[in-house]
Amino acid sequence: MKKIGNRGECSDQAPVRYWDYLDDYRRNREEILALVDEVFASGRLILGSRVAAFEEHFAAFCGSRFGVGVNSGTDAIFLALKALDIGPGAEVITVANTAVPTVAAIRATGAMPVFVDVEADTFLMDVTRVEETVTSRTRCVLPVHLYGQPVDMEPLLDVARRRGVEVVEDCAQAAGAVYRGGRVGSFGAVGAFSFYPTKVLGGFGDGGMAVTKREDLHHRLRRLRFYGMDGGYYSEEEGYNSRLDELQAALLDFRLPALDEEITRRKNIAAIYTGGLEGVGDIALPLVQSDRNHQYYLYTIRTGRRDELKNYLEGCGIETRINYPTPIHHMRGYRFLGYRQGSLPVTERLAEEILSLPMYPDLLAEEAGRVVEAIRSFFRNQPLSGKKDHG
Ligand SMILES: Cc1ncc(COP(=O)(O)O)c(C=O)c1O
Known part of the structure; x- marks a missing residue:
């Protein structure tokens, strides 16, 4: 029997990394180090003018009004829920097909996550399932724009408005x-x-931001990230320490103007994958809805032969990832939520089939082409076992 993942089947070229920032760093090294020096020499390291500038620029970039820099994405969700007074006794509707922090942030408030299933072709929250999930305890819906494609927001906002x-x-x-x-x-x-x-806009460490158009929430978020204080060593309410530091803010502000161009580079890589993998084996490509702009944080395919393919690509020196191998409701840490096997069938099935291919702006077209070629050769050499239906 032919050994799958045997490097001999592939060419002896350099490995294809799943993600890497080092080319970007080398290109911008002098400017980055000059910025580091500037911040260190400024005499202000926390919540200064660089955080304020980046908050303003990033909120404007998002088409929002206010930005509040915090120390992670998890905290941005947590503080958003706290600013809305969501806590014990409340339910927050979200998905189990996400990164753990989405759910960890809900639980940190004391609220309970309630999961709806996702769409098989976009991997996103099935917004048609939300209304039937709303109860008298529901306070919030938390859609996840997974892999870089937006959730269908209009019908979701409509349900949220109607149900308060x-x-x-x-x-x-x-x-x-x-x-x-x-x-x-x-x-x-x-x-x-x-x-x-x-992340598509990544720092050189942890960081996050909550953006809002509402003045009241802006004020609460600023207070909550800083021990509940408006200033002057006096807490108006119980708060936290969750600050974006001046250094990360300066570096992120430096990177922000290039973001749209980097997204275009991600799309070009995605086009190579989509063009080369259409109709190959039993692969289902990510569906991009025509009213949205996927920015390809991840390019994730589906195949019934996911584990074999992953091993084969590894043998070819091509790194891939599974985002995410275990749905959250199946994890030991979240079994107490009480979801049984089969309760979120699409989410559960996706976890068996999804595979994320190398994706970052500096990935070369030639490297993406090698990924395509390796996948095509896997399916050429290992004919289908009859599993084709992705439901
Ligand atoms: C969907 C999703 N939500 C929340 C987070 C949390 O972000 P952070 O790692 O900055 O806390 C992440 C990233 O890990 C994520 O992918």
């Missing part, structure tokens, strides 16, 4: 993505962003 619940957008993976002419983060009461290094 808030909307907080988890935009951690989707900075810059557009839905019907508006950027993500500009639709809900608050948009929560992560600047974790791998």
Whole structure:
């Protein structure tokens, strides 16, 4: 039997990284180091003019009014919910097909996450399931713009308005993505962003931001990130320490103007994948709805032979990831939520089939082409076992 993942089947070229920032760093090294020096020499390291400038620029970029820099995307969600007075006794409707922090942030407030299933072709919240999930305890819907494609916001906002619940957008993976002419983060009461290094706008450490158009929420968010204080060593309410520092803010502000161009580069890579993988084996490509602009934080395919393919690509020196291998309701840490096997069938099935291909702005067209070629050769050499239906 032919060994799958045997490097000999592939060419002996350099490995294809799943994600890397080092080319970007090398290109911009002098400017980055000059900025570091400037911040260190400024005498102000926390909540100074650079944080204020980046908050203003990023909120404007999102088409929102105010930005509040915090120390992570998780905290941006947590503080957004706290600013809306969501806590014990409340339910927040979201998805289990997301990164753990979406749910961890809800639980940190004491509220309970309630999951709706996702669409099989976009991987996003099935917004047609939201209304039937609303109860008298529902206070908020938390859609996740997963992999960089916006959720169908209009019907979701409509349900939320009719049922009197808030909307907080988890935009951690989707900075810059557009839905019907508006950027993500500009639709809900608050948009929560992560600047974790791998994100489309990534810093050189942790960081996040909550954006809002509402003055009252802006004020609450600023207070909550700073021990509940408006200033002067006096807490108006119980608060937290969640600040974006001057250094990360300066570096992120430096990177922001290039974001749209970097998204274009991501789209060019996605076009190589889509062009080369259409109709190959049993692969289902990510569906992009025509009213939205996917910015390809991740390019995630589906195949019934996911694990074999992943091993094969690894043998070819091509890194891939599974985002995410276990739906949250199946994780030990969240079994107490009481969801049984089969309760979110699409989410559960996706976890078995999804595979994210290498994606970052500096990935070369030639490298993306090698990924396509390796996948095509996998399906040429390992004919289908009859599993074709992706439901
Ligand atoms: C969908 C989603 N939500 C929230 C987060 C949390 O962001 P952070 O890692 O900055 O806390 C992440 C990133 O890890 C994410 O991918």
